[in-house]
Amino acid sequence: MKAAEVRELDVQELEQRLAQTRRELFNLRFQHATGQLENTGQLQEVRKNIARLLTVLNRKKLENEE
Numbered sequence: 001m002k003a004a005e006v007r008e009l010d011v012q013e014l015e016q017r018l019a020q021t022r023r024e025l026f027n028l029r030f031q032h033a034t035g036q037l038e039n040t041g042q043l044q045e046v047r048k049n050i051a052r053l054l055t056v057l058n059r060k061k062l063e064n065e066e
Contacts, residue, residue, distance in 0.1 A: 001049045006056045011064070014057045021050050 009017065025046045031037040 001052065003052055003056070006052050009056075011057065011060050014053055014060065018050065018053045018057065021046060021053060025050065 006014070006017075025043070028037060028043050028046060032040060032043065037043075
C-alpha cells in the first residue's frame with residue numbers, strides 16, 4: 001500500500017482499511033507463533049501500513065476540525 005493511495009481515501013474508508021489491516025496483523029502474529037508463517041517480512045510490512053493509515057487518518061481528522 002502506497003502513501004499516495006492512502007491519502008486519496010476519505011476518513012470512513014481509512015477507518016475500515018485500518019480495522020482490516022489490524023485483523024491481518026493479528027492473523028499474521030498467530031501464524032508466526034504457531035510456526036506457520038513463512039515470510040516473516042510481512043509482519044513489518046503490515047505494521048508500516050498501519051502506521052501510514054494512522055498518520056493520514058490523524059491528519060485528515062485535524063484538517064476537518066480546523
